[in-house]
Amino acid sequence: MSRNWKDALRCATACGRCGAALAPADPRILSVYDHEPICLPCKRREEERPDYEERAREAVGACLADVEVAYGDPGGFCYHHFYPFTC
Numbered sequence: 592m593s594r595n596w597k598d599a600l601r602c603a604t605a606c607g608r609c610g611a612a613l614a615p616a617d618p619r620i621l622s623v624y625d626h627e628p629i630c631l632p633c634k635r636r637e638e639e640r641p642d643y644e645e646r647a648r649e650a651v652g653a654c655l656a657d658v659e660v661a662y663g664d665p666g667g668f669c670y671h672h673f674y675p676f677t678c
């Protein structure tokens with residue numbers, strides 16, 4: 592993950608899972624599996640995976656631990672795993 596993760600995530604131009612184009616105003620959300628920005632239909636499929644809740648808990652724990660030190664804004668990063676955002 593680069594220091595510019597916010598810019599990369601906010602302005603991703605395609606879904607990291609299915610490759611669907613994302614315009615700046617299209618909502619996207621972070622995967623709890625690989626932290627890629629993905630489209631909302633992909634997020635719904637992700638949420639149906641049997642290990643989703645476990646992975647979501649791990650993702651929150653990991654991002655709080657890692658991002659707090661590196662980026663100073665753990666709330667923002669974790670938040671984007673559960674609430675859609677736009678560019």
Ligand SMILES: [Zn+2]
Nearest residue numbers: 606609630633
């Ligand atoms: Zn997608």
